[in-house]
Amino acid sequence: MSDPGLPPFMTDSSGGPPPVSDGSFAQSMGAFGALLKLQQNISERFPKSKVPWNETRKFLKASTIENIKSTSLYKFQMGLFKEIGLGNMQLISYAPMHYIFAVPNNPVCNFYPALQNQKVCVATTDALHRFFREELELECSVEETECIKNGDPVCKFKVDLQPISAYQIMLDKNDKMILSGVRPPVDENELKERVRALTVYKLLEKGKLSEIGNAYMQFAGTMEVEEKVFDPPWKLQEELSSIAETHNTFGGAFGEMAQKVQNTQKEPAPEPKPQVSEETKQLQEEAKKTDSFAELLSKMKKNQDGQ
Numbered sequence: 310m311s312d313p314g315l316p317p318f319m320t321d322s323s324g325g326p327p328p329v330s331d332g333s334f335a336q337s338m339g340a341f342g343a344l345l346k347l348q349q350n351i352s353e354r355f356p357k358s359k360v361p362w363n364e365t366r367k368f369l370k371a372s373t374i375e376n377i378k379s380t381s382l383y384k385f386q387m388g389l390f391k392e393i394g395l396g397n398m399q400l401i402s403y404a405p406m407h408y409i410f411a412v413p414n415n416p417v418c419n420f421y422p423a424l425q426n427q428k429v430c431v432a433t434t435d436a437l438h439r440f441f442r443e444e445l446e447l448e449c450s451v452e453e454t455e456c457i458k459n460g461d462p463v464c465k466f467k468v469d470l471q472p473i474s475a476y477q478i479m480l481d482k483n484d485k486m487i488l489s490g491v492r493p494p495v496d497e498n499e500l501k502e503r504v505r506a507l508t509v510y511k512l513l514e515k516g517k518l519s520e521i522g523n524a525y526m527q528f529a530g531t532m533e534v535e536e537k538v539f540d541p542p543w544k545l546q547e548e549l550s551s552i553a554e555t556h557n558t559f560g561g562a563f564g565e566m567a568q569k570v571q572n573t574q575k576e577p578a579p580e581p582k583p584q585v586s587e588e589t590k591q592l593q594e595e596a597k598k599t600d601s602f603a604e605l606l607s608k609m610k611k612n613q614d615g616q
């Protein structure tokens with residue numbers, strides 16, 4: 310198509326807007342501008358958002374939606390996504406290594422005015438994939454499973470973590486001691502908590518090393534993993550609010566304000582409850598299937614054989 314009347318980017322297929330079949334020109338241009346702004350925000354914010362493993366570990370080990378939502382990493386991610394223009398995302402379903410995020414009134418749907426009756430929110434899928442891979446170093450696949458543009462009530466995104474990369478970050482020195490049958494220097498409660506997490510992740514079974522745990526330990530035993538220690542990207546903000554909390558005059562008011570803000574954030578956006586639990590059930594069923602674990606095992610065994 311040669312149309313000398315259009316500015317050059319309109320004919321450039323790389324990074325341009327999707328083909329316009331209907332919807333007005335102005336609408337498409339506005340949407341294109343919003344998409345560019347989002348890309349710009351991502352390029353600016355993501356490189357400063359690397360998360361240290363000790364924080365990602367807390368996120369991975371949290372095994373209820375409530376616990377996950379109370380981790381600093383979750384709050385940071387949702388805040389970041391909102392600020393860069395991806396809407397009000399929230400976790401609605403969880404099974405180990407599988408997360409479903411929903412975005413009610415997803416602004417990203419409006420980035421593609423010409424597309425109808427399909428799942429269109431590629432920008433969100435890409436951002437989630439990039440966040441998990443680059444900021445958390447977790448290999449994963451991300452898929453939009455429901456979309457407002459396709460007639461669904463909210464947009465939903467399913468994130469599936471690759472087991473080996475999840476284990477690699479989740480297991481610290483003490484967990485590896487437990488898996489090796491050695492009691493780590495931690496108190497009884499912490500030990501119980503660690504055993505619980507390792508059982509949830511199928512590395513332990515009835516207090517003993519599972520087949521998966523055994524395969525992973527043989528595989529990981531030969532790997533020296535260097536863990537980089539640095540401050541999480543939300544450290545400054547947390548410090549500021551803690552300073553405000555400890556001052557009881559001027560700061561006292563700020564502390565109260567911070568509390569208020571937090572409470573507002575905690576308020577869950579409307580979500581149809583029965584549907585959520587049904588979905589969680591499905592997800593948990595899916596997680597029970599041995600497919601991904603069997604795959605993991607065979608990969609590990611292959612790796613061992615090759616050595």
Ligand SMILES: [Zn+2]
Pocket residue numbers: 415418428429430453455456457458464465
């Ligand atoms: Zn969507």
